[in-house]
Amino acid sequence: MLKAIIVDDEENNREGLAKMIDQFCHDIKVVSTVPSVALAKKAIEEHQPNIVFLDIEMPGGNGFSLLEGIQNPNFEVIFTTAHADYAIKAIKFAALDYLLKPININELKTAVEKAISSLDNNSNGSLLKKKYEVLRENRKNESFDFEKIALPTSDGIDFYEINEILRCEADRAYCKFHMLDGRKVMVSKPLKEFEELLEECMFFRVHKSNMVNLRQIKKYIKGKGGYIILSDDSHVDVSVRRKEALMEVLASSSR
Amino acid sequence: MSSVLIIDDDRLVIEQLTELISSFGHEVAFVPKPSFALQRLEKDPFNLILIDVNMPEINGIELLKRIKANDAWSTIPVIMMTGEGDNDTLADCFEYGANDFIEKPINAIILKARVNALIRSQELINAELSLKEQEALQYKLRSLISQMNPHFIFNVLNSIQFHVMEENKEVAIESISQFSKLVRTSLNNSDKEFISLQTEIDFLTTYLKLEMDRFRGKLFFNIEVSENIDVEDIMVPPMLIQPFVENAIVHGIGNKEGKGNIQVTFSRNDTFLNCIITDDGVGRKKANELKQMKVGGYESKGMSLTEVRMEMLNNAIGKGFETEMQDQVHADGEINGTKVIVRMPLISQWEIL
Numbered sequence: 001m002l003k004a005i006i007v008d009d010e011e012n013n014r015e016g017l018a019k020m021i022d023q024f025c026h027d028i029k030v031v032s033t034v035p036s037v038a039l040a041k042k043a044i045e046e047h048q049p050n051i052v053f054l055d056i057e058m059p060g061g062n063g064f065s066l067l068e069g070i071q072n073p074n075f076e077v078i079f080t081t082a083h084a085d086y087a088i089k090a091i092k093f094a095a096l097d098y099l100l101k102p103i104n105i106n107e108l109k110t111a112v113e114k115a116i117s118s119l120d121n122n123s124n125g126s127l128l129k130k131k132y133e134v135l136r137e138n139r140k141n142e143s144f145d146f147e148k149i150a151l152p153t154s155d156g157i158d159f160y161e162i163n164e165i166l167r168c169e170a171d172r173a174y175c176k177f178h179m180l181d182g183r184k185v186m187v188s189k190p191l192k193e194f195e196e197l198l199e200e201c202m203f204f205r206v207h208k209s210n211m212v213n214l215r216q217i218k219k220y221i222k223g224k225g226g227y228i229i230l231s232d233d234s235h236v237d238v239s240v241r242r243k244e245a246l247m248e249v250l251a252s253s254s255r
Numbered sequence: 256m257s258s259v260l261i262i263d264d265d266r267l268v269i270e271q272l273t274e275l276i277s278s279f280g281h282e283v284a285f286v287p288k289p290s291f292a293l294q295r296l297e298k299d300p301f302n303l304i305l306i307d308v309n310m311p312e313i314n315g316i317e318l319l320k321r322i323k324a325n326d327a328w329s330t331i332p333v334i335m336m337t338g339e340g341d342n343d344t345l346a347d348c349f350e351y352g353a354n355d356f357i358e359k360p361i362n363a364i365i366l367k368a369r370v371n372a373l374i375r376s377q378e379l380i381n382a383e384l385s386l387k388e389q390e391a392l393q394y395k396l397r398s399l400i401s402q403m404n405p406h407f408i409f410n411v412l413n414s415i416q417f418h419v420m421e422e423n424k425e426v427a428i429e430s431i432s433q434f435s436k437l438v439r440t441s442l443n444n445s446d447k448e449f450i451s452l453q454t455e456i457d458f459l460t461t462y463l464k465l466e467m468d469r470f471r472g473k474l475f476f477n478i479e480v481s482e483n484i485d486v487e488d489i490m491v492p493p494m495l496i497q498p499f500v501e502n503a504i505v506h507g508i509g510n511k512e513g514k515g516n517i518q519v520t521f522s523r524n525d526t527f528l529n530c531i532i533t534d535d536g537v538g539r540k541k542a543n544e545l546k547q548m549k550v551g552g553y554e555s556k557g558m559s560l561t562e563v564r565m566e567m568l569n570n571a572i573g574k575g576f577e578t579e580m581q582d583q584v585h586a587d588g589e590i591n592g593t594k595v596i597v598r599m600p601l602i603s604q605w606e607i608l
Binding site: 100101103104107208239241242 | 432488
């Protein structure tokens with residue numbers, strides 16, 4: 001039986017989730033529920049849990065800060081949040097998992113199954129450590145400045161600097177990342193997911209099938225939609241509907 | 256092309272001006288009697304008016320006052336045609352809102368310069384104004400979205416309460432999470448001009464699931480999207496369809512005894528996206544009769560808001576939004592449902608059509 005702890009400042013949330021886990025997730029057992037990051041640290045040392053359900057917005061310490069104080073993490077974390085756009089982005093950048101409150105039973109079951117299979121495949125905790133590192137490095141003080149991204153591939157998770165990415169190309173339900181050094185990474189999520197994440201990191205979707213790193217654009221060639229030439233001399237079409245917005249972004253970013 | 260109205264009682268001046276101003280590339284209309292001038296202005300829009308100061312009946316300055324006092328015309332620039340060196344009249348002209356003047360006899364080069372300068376500056380002002388109007392329209396549109404029917408909200412909460420009383424925990428939790436999904440989507444979408452059709456269909460599905468739970472085995476639904484629609488590419492205004500579906504449920508199925516079906520179908524051609532909402536309920540006539548019998552019931556704002564939204568969308572992005580209602584008639588002539596067709600312009604996010 002795997003051990004879980006719940007960290008949430010609201011008592012109703014803690015007890016409600018504990019009851020749901022008790023009834024619907026038979027592979028794990030809640031061994032402790034705590035209301036703050038400080039108490040969570042103690043509970044983790046004491047119980048050595050396999051899974052931590054972690055609320056993000058708590059008085060007296062943001063949930064993210066819990067992970068930063070732990071040297072060798074050997075537990076999976078599942079964040080729980082009601083409505084925190086930016087925090088969810090940070091979680092996605094690190095390829096971590098989260099649940100929206102109020103919690104849906106099916107989503108809870110899926111998240112627990114995922115956490116368990118990830119624990120099975122990664123007994124030494126190195127992948128977990130890397131994910132938490134991404135989260136830590138992207139978080140500067142209390143705000144975020146995204147520099148690193150975790151990309152889920154068919155055989156694991158790859159970690160990259162966002163600046164290393166030249167462009168992302170849609171490939172049905174997958175996405176092909178073209179790196180500056182010529183490497184190509186096939187990622188098992190659709191382009192749309194990364195569009196939402198990378199749009200504020202100087203990336204721009206120029207076409208249904210391509211999102212490019214704005215810093216790597218060498219030249220724009222006029223046409224109906226036209227096309228752009230990237231730093232590796234590759235050509236990428238611009239869709240008619242995106243042309244005007246691209247011009248605006250380029251003008252404002254060159255200022 | 257800009258249109259210019261000349262008001263002068265002198266036939267020869269009218270002929271001369273008409274020929275000159277046409278040669279500058281503008282359309283010209285004229286009124287030989289000042290008493291007809293206001294009627295003429297009501298008939299067509301003009302970009303510039305030329306008024307002779309010295310006219311019998313109503314003099315030019317009196318006419319200028321009346322034009323500038325009317326809200327619909329006060330922004331049209333006016334050039335007054337005065338006699339040579341008539342400084343007192345000139346001062347009056349500007350006091351009552353004239354934008355410029357020209358002395359008779361008219362010099363063609365000066366006329367051209369003044370006419371074109373005024374038309375150009377008016378065009379700039381109009382462009383600025385219409386931009387401001389567009390922006391105001393956008394804000395108004397947004398505020399109309401996502402005013403979820405309070406009746407619906409409380410009905411959902413009631414049915415959740417029922418599941419709790421029955422100790423049917425899983426169903427209660429499922430309803431709560433569907434409801435929060437609906438609220439979340441509606442919050443996320445309300446500030447957007449357009450969302451993908453997929454997002455709209457997800458929203459409709461969540462909504463219909465909650466209604467299905469309320470109607471407990473009485474309501475069935477099916478959403479169908481024709482194969483030639485790329486749901487991630489096609490864009491629609493957020494939450495436009497839901498009020499039609501709600502209307503079909505409340506008036507069509509709600510009033511019916513026994514089971515009811517709601518069918519929502521999306522199809523397209525080269526220029527339009529059609530959404531057809533069909534119910535096998537009691538029909539419009541019967542629903543109206545029943546509504547009149549029920550005094551003081553809650554009147555859904557959804558439909559009237561939607562009508563306003565459709566009209567504003569047509570104003571904002573050109574025509575294309577239309578609705579049509581039809582009775583569904585059974586083979587024996589009896590009405591057995593309603594069909595609503597919502598037609599929208601086909602908008603592709605990536606312009607790949």
